[in-house]
Amino acid sequence: MNPCVRIKPQEGLENNSVAEVDPGDPPVLPDVQKLPSESIDIGDINTGPIRPNLQTYPKNVFGKQNRAFSSTLFDGFPWLEYSIQRDAVFFYPCRVF
Helix, strand or coil: CCCCCCECCCCCCCCCCCCCECCCCCCCCCCCCCCCCHHHHCCCCCCCCCCCCCCCCCEEEECCEEEECCCCHHHHCCCEEEECCCCEEEEHHHHHC
């Protein structure tokens, strides 16, 4: 079943039954586990992507190399956002919509 489909409850349906779907209704997205302060750390529909420009980003070991995010990526990718709390990069439209 598509997790982005709104199911209208109907009387008399068993717990495992599926109700009719109204394609005109907005989709219902599945609950995603969020960090307590995620709304501050990364953008939402009103703020757009959050793109902190730090002097240095945390380094992670990748094989024998230490790698870190670079804010120069923001210049070529306007949809990119970075979470300081998660030390992770996100594709803003995909994460929000």
